[in-house]
Amino acid sequence: MPIGFYFAPPLFLYKGVTVYGVFVDDHTNKGLRKDKYGWSKFSSDEGQDSFDIKDLPNYQDEVEHVDLLKEAIDQGILSAKGLKHENLLTTGKAV
Numbered sequence: 001m002p003i004g005f006y007f008a009p010p011l012f013l014y015k016g017v018t019v020y021g022v023f024v025d026d027h028t029n030k031g032l033r034k035d036k037y038g039w040s041k042f043s044s045d046e047g048q049d050s051f052d053i054k055d056l057p058n059y060q061d062e063v064e065h066v067d068l069l070k071e072a073i074d075q076g077i078l079s080a081k082g083l084k085h086e087n088l089l090t091t092g093k094a095v
């Protein structure tokens with residue numbers, strides 16, 4: 001069986017930061033995770049370049065994810081280099 005290689009799909013670009021989707025278990029046929037995003041086209045389900053939106057310090061359940069992500073970019077928490085915040089709960093690589 002051939003091994004496939006994929007890039008995480010870009011979801012949107014905001015202020016120079018591209019936010020990528022993350023596939024469930026890194027399988028394209030399982031679809032995208034609803035609460036997980038990445039900052040790299042290589043973002044993977046368990047990779048250090050992806051994070052759960054609920055781990056952002058500005059997370060609010062009733063706010064749309066795109067708005068939370070844009071706010072995180074505006075606050076300097078999320079950049080093209082990764083996540084940066086002293087209270088970040090994610091296991092992702094903080095810069």
